[in-house]
Amino acid sequence: MTLDILGVIVWAFVVTKLFVADFDRMILASIAPQALWVLDLRWLLVLALLALVLLLLRARTLGFAVAYVVGFPLVLLLWKLPKFLVVRRSAVLTSTFAALVTGVASRARLFIVALAIACLSGAAILSGDTTLIAVGIVGMLVALVWWIVITGIDLLNSSAFIRAQAAAINFVLGNHHLERFVTPEQPDQVILKTWTTQDATKFRDTAGYAVLARRALLLWASAVSQFRRAPTALLLNACIFVVLFIQLVVVSAFVNYGLFSIDPTQFTYATSPDWLTFTNYAVSAVAFGEISALTPAFGWAVAVKVFMGVLGSVGVVTIIGSSFLAYRQGRSDHESDEAIVALRTKADALRDLSEEQFQMSIEDLQQKLLVTGWGMLKIVDWMREKTRLADVDQ
Structure with a gap:
């Protein structure tokens, strides 16, 4: 501690x-x-x-x-x-953490580049040199617009977590490794007489793996379903909106501070503004508002305020905050449904394959495994308890 x-x-x-x-x-x-x-x-x-x-x-x-x-x-x-x-032991918490990590990792490279441009631009604005301040203002605005465009394009796709789930499912289900993993070598009467204890144990373990694999697929489908129904996706999308708003405010504060440093006559003010005033001004400018402590007076200051207001009210709030997020949620729901159907279909196929191979139902097979003392049945039972899917035997 x-x-x-x-x-x-x-x-x-x-x-x-x-x-x-x-x-x-x-x-x-x-x-x-x-x-x-x-x-x-x-x-x-x-x-x-x-x-x-x-x-x-x-x-x-x-x-x-x-x-x-x-x-x-x-x-x-x-x-x-x-x-x-x-x-x-919460599938929702686990999927939420995985979604957060996947989302950050998918945009880490572009975020670092944008952050580096913004930091260098901020240092230029604070340098006090007129030329560097002008370069810093341009760099700040370019980094902001670039990041908003990247975010908008990303929101036209489903979430990075759902895309990763789809890729993982295609990999796991597309190469028939599961079928080979749970299909035992069927002995005839002659070979069966020569079986050793090790051969019998291997046959039993293969039957257990069939049960375990089916349960793992159903638990995976349940986790995707719970993630879709939980408020996690909504919260993650809201975080995107909040981060964009914070970026707008920070960039607006730096840009207007730079304009003030180059030409204070661009603004009207009663007392010399500090950083708190510029931050307050930036928050109001994003929503086309005004504050009495600092108001734009001439061309560049007015243009920057209008530009930030358009980006904030129209670009972020209307287009990204409403249309793009709604589109992304719908696409994520659709891909989640496809993933759940694929996992449940494969689980049903494994059940049918196991029942054909071992000539008994999956429930009877589990009872046989219990009698023979297969140790991984506790994991199967835990998976059954955590699976929350309709029309699935519990």
Whole structure:
């Protein structure tokens, strides 16, 4: 628990310092500006703290703690979250987490490129040089429009999670590996007399795998069905809308700050505006609103406000927030239905194949496996409990 808290604090400090602001200097400047020189010697404080930790902890404990804190994001992603999902044993939670990871991964490369352009443009706007500010304004607007276009194109398809499910289903069901996996070698009377215990165990395990594979397909279909009915997809789509709105506000604030830095006469204001004023102005501009503290007065400022209002009210709210998201939801539902039908059809085919191969119903086969002590029946029972599909034997 202590290492978790320390990991959160350290990584929050790093992310904030790298991407938000040098907040430790800002806080000290407001409280004790005469002590700012202390921050120039922060490496001595870190060295002293490290020496103290070395004295208090053993080398092995310290090494583990340092590795844990440094790799804390990986610990969360690869250990904490999977452990939480296993403990909760919820197909909806698992599919939600998988959908989030799939969605982020599918757009990570383009997002990093857009973020890099935006960060470089923001640094140019804050540089104070007129030429760099102009370049930064253009870069910010290009990155924003590019990302909105990418998002719109992506929303014309189903969600990345549903597309990944369809690809996985096609891979699993398209090469007949399952049939070969659950089809035993049928012995004749002569070969049966020479069977060893190992041969009989192999035959029993193949029968068990047939039952297990069918249940796994039904559970998979159930997970897709629950994901479609759950509010997860709606929440993920809402997150896309919220992120776009935040991007609009941030870009609008930076662009208008850059215009103000180049030519303050583009705006009318009572007192010199700060970042809070520019942020408030950006929020109102996205919705074609106004604030009394800062209003556009001339060409460029008015043009930027109209442009951001069109992007926000028409581009994001109307086209993406309404039409594209509704279209995507409909397409995702359609592809989810196709995936569920494909999985259930394959599960029924495996049941028919097993009943033909073993000359008994799937229920009788499970009873035989129970009598012979096949150990993986508990997994089959757990899958049965978690399967939520109509017209499926429970």
